[in-house]
Each structure stands twice: as structure tokens, then as C-alpha cells.
Amino acid sequence: MLFEPFSFAGFTLKNRIVRSATYEKRADEDGFVTDSLIELYETLARGGSGLIITGNALVHHTGRCLPQMLSIHSDIYIPGLRKLTEAVHRLDSLIIAQLNHGGRQCPPLLLGGQKPLAPSEVHDPATRATPKAMTNTEIWDIIDAFGEAARRAQLSGFDAVQIHAAHGYLISSFLSPHTNRRDDYWGGDEERRFHFIEEVYKAVREAVGEHYPVFIKINCDDLLPGGITLEESVKAVSRLQAMGLDAVEISGGMRESQVKTIRPDILAPEDEAYFRNAGKLFRQTLGIPVILTGGMRSKTVMEDVLAKGQADLIGMSRPLIREPALPALLKEGKEKADCISCNKCIRFSRLSYVRCKQIKHTL
Numbered sequence: 001m002l003f004e005p006f007s008f009a010g011f012t013l014k015n016r017i018v019r020s021a022t023y024e025k026r027a028d029e030d031g032f033v034t035d036s037l038i039e040l041y042e043t044l045a046r047g048g049s050g051l052i053i054t055g056n057a058l059v060h061h062t063g064r065c066l067p068q069m070l071s072i073h074s075d076i077y078i079p080g081l082r083k084l085t086e087a088v089h090r091l092d093s094l095i096i097a098q099l100n101h102g103g104r105q106c107p108p109l110l111l112g113g114q115k116p117l118a119p120s121e122v123h124d125p126a127t128r129a130t131p132k133a134m135t136n137t138e139i140w141d142i143i144d145a146f147g148e149a150a151r152r153a154q155l156s157g158f159d160a161v162q163i164h165a166a167h168g169y170l171i172s173s174f175l176s177p178h179t180n181r182r183d184d185y186w187g188g189d190e191e192r193r194f195h196f197i198e199e200v201y202k203a204v205r206e207a208v209g210e211h212y213p214v215f216i217k218i219n220c221d222d223l224l225p226g227g228i229t230l231e232e233s234v235k236a237v238s239r240l241q242a243m244g245l246d247a248v249e250i251s252g253g254m255r256e257s258q259v260k261t262i263r264p265d266i267l268a269p270e271d272e273a274y275f276r277n278a279g280k281l282f283r284q285t286l287g288i289p290v291i292l293t294g295g296m297r298s299k300t301v302m303e304d305v306l307a308k309g310q311a312d313l314i315g316m317s318r319p320l321i322r323e324p325a326l327p328a329l330l331k332e333g334k335e336k337a338d339c340i341s342c343n344k345c346i347r348f349s350r351l352s353y354v355r356c357k358q359i360k361h362t363l
């Protein structure tokens with residue numbers, strides 16, 4: 001099944017493999033597309049992924065969570081983004097922009113010393129900062145920014161957008177009872193915690209029109225005490241599906257829950273596909289395609305996940321950092337990714353760009 005085409009939301013993927021959003025540290029200091037970023041995406045496109053999702057792109061200057069992350073928060077980025085989508089399209093591949101606001105997980109250093117924005121003032125051990133609880137005006141500004149970013153993505157030629165609602169960033173932090181302690185329209189119970197993603201989705205849909213595909217990436221579980229649970233996450237996505245959402249990607253954890261999102265040492269088949277049980281429930285409950293990401297390494301496990309109805313599409317990040325042509329290699333007969341999940345790729349502060357430290361890179 002892995003190499004069968006898959007059609008939904010108006011496009012056809014040549015196979016079931018998705019390059020999951022992966023921050024590259026290859027934009028310039030101001031977030032503009034560089035030749036190095038284009039070169040990486042051309043390599044990924046030649047490597048055979050059915051769908052390529054960009055590293056998280058910044059929708060508002062208050063949401064910068066990583067240095068040299070891609071930006072989409074102003075029209076000045078459109079010409080560079082257009083060059084990127086044209087390069088991928090020339091190679092007959094599809095490219096989706098992941099839209100993000102870093103929220104509570106933005107290091108103050110990247111915000112010019114300002115406090116990160118969040119639903120509530122819940123200290124983040126990962127950044128060692130306590131964020132500022134957002135005002136109503138700030139909340140609506142960011143909702144508008146998501147809509148504007150989606151409009152720019154569409155204008156720049158992206159085939160779809162993915163709203164980043166996972167991993168503890170701003171949207172995820174509104175959904176999570178751990179980080180959202182408000183008692184107003186935006187928090188207080190499950191219904192009210194849903195309002196922020198609901199309004200972001202509406203703004204994005206309004207900006208791109210009814211036929212443009214909109215995806216989200218969401219936590220099936222925050223993997224820490226008091227976080228969002230599988231049941232609540234499935235309910236939120238069901239509601240977005242009723243509003244017209246086209247696909248969902250499942251992940252889990254936030255920076256505070258440490259390495260549970262990007263798990264190290266996935267060496268045996270039983271360590272792989274670590275959110276597969278959640279995938280099954282999402283798939284049984286929803287009608288839209290489910291992308292399952294986290295620990296996909298061997299072809300037999302990927303086929304098994306598809307055959308057991310735990311996903312429609314297989315998402316991968318680290319294996320494609322090491323081998324951007326992994327989909328083509330799997331198709332030719334390779335059985336397993338070379339990635340050993342050492343997680344050295346996430347310790348990028350001293351690297352000029354994100355790369356696999358196990359091999360000598362020419363790219």
C-alpha cells in the first residue's frame with residue numbers, strides 16, 4: 001500500500017509517504033528563503049516523498065521560536081516563497097506550508113527580551129521563562145495573522161496549509177488544560193479551550209476559500225500530567241472536520257514533556273510508530289485522512305500501520321534528514337531507514353543548519 005497513490009482534497013499523492021514538518025535552520029536571519037533551503041527541498045522532491053510539509057513558518061513576529069526559521073508574516077516573503085514552491089513543482093512534487101506561532105515556547109532571546117505570549121502565565125521549564133497571558137486584542141491579532149499567513153501561502157503557490165496545533169506551541173497551549181488556565185471565552189473548560197483553534201481555522205478558511213486544502217497537526221496527548229488527552233483531541237478534530245478540515249496529522253508531547261515527541265533510540269519494530277494506537281481511534285472516528293508521524297523506520301511497520309487502519313499516510317522527519325531520498329530507496333527495495341534516532345539533529349545550536357551528525361553531509 002505504501003507506494004499506491006492516494007487522492008483527497010483535490011490532489012493525488014504518488015505514494016503514502018509525507019515529509020513531516022522539519023525546521024531546517026536554513027532561512028536567513030530575517031526568515032527569507034535561501035538557496036540552501038531551495039536546494040534541500042529540491043533534494044526532498046527528487047527523493048520521492050508524496051507530500052512535503054515545510055518546517056514551521058512564522059505567522060507573527062511575536063511567535064519566533066527558533067533562529068533562522070522560515071517566515072510568512074509579511075507580504076515581503078512572498079517572492080522567495082514562490083521561488084521555493086516553483087522549484088518543488090518543477091520536480092512534480094507537492095508542498096504544504098506549516099503555519100506556526102511559537103507562543104509559550106519562544107525563548108525571550110528571540111523576542112528581543114520580550115515575554116513569550118501564552119493563554120496563561122504557566123512557567124515553562126524548557127525556556128526557563130514565564131509567559132505573558134494574552135489580552136483579548138492580542139488573541140484576535142494572532143488569529144488574523146494566521147489568516148493572513150494562509151493567504152500568503154496560497155498566493156505563493158503552496159498546495160495546502162497545515163496549521164501547527166501540536167507540540168506545545170501557541171495553538172496547542174490553548175487546547176491544553178496544563179497551559180490554558182483562563183476562565184473566559186478562551187479557556188475554563190474543554191468547550192472554551194477549543195475556541196482559539198476554532199477561530200484560527202475560521203480565519204484561515206476565510207482567507208483561502210472553500211476549496212483550498214487545510215490540514216492541522218495536533219497532539220493526541222500532551223504526555224504530561226494535566227495535558228490534553230486522546231479523547232479531547234479526537235473531539236476537537238471531529239469538530240474541525242465538520243467545519244471543513246481536510247486532513248489531520250497526529251503527534252504528541254510538548255517541549256516540557258521532554259523527548260516524548262522526538263523519541264530517541266527507535267531501534268526495534270516495537271519501538272516504531274509510537275502513536276499508532278491513537279491513529280486507530282482518529283481513523284475510526286473521523287472521515288478525513290490521518291497522517292501518523294513518530295518513529296516510522298521500517299517498511300514492514302509502515303505497511304502494517306496502513307493495513308491495520310491506523311493511518312492513511314505515513315509521516316517522517318528524522319529519517320529524511322539523514323536520507324532525503326528514503327522514499328525512493330524504500331521503493332527500490334530498501335527495508336529500513338538508516339536513522340538510529342540518536343537525536344543529535346535536534347541539538348542544532350552550534351550547527352549552521354539542521355543535519356544528521358552520523359554522516360558527512362554534502363548538502
Ligand SMILES: Cc1cc2nc3c(=O)[nH]c(=O)nc-3n(C[C@H](O)[C@H](O)[C@H](O)COP(=O)(O)O)c2cc1C
Pocket residue numbers: 020021022023024054055056098164166167217251261262263293294295296315316317318319345346354
Ligand atoms: C530537527 C527537527 C525539526 C522539527 N521541526 C518541526 C517543525 O517545524 N514542525 C513540526 O510540526 N514538527 C517538527 N519536528 C517534529 C517532527 O515533525 C516529528 O513529529 C517528530 O520528529 C517525530 O517523527 P520522526 O520519528 O519521524 O522524527 C521536528 C523534528 C526534528 C527532528
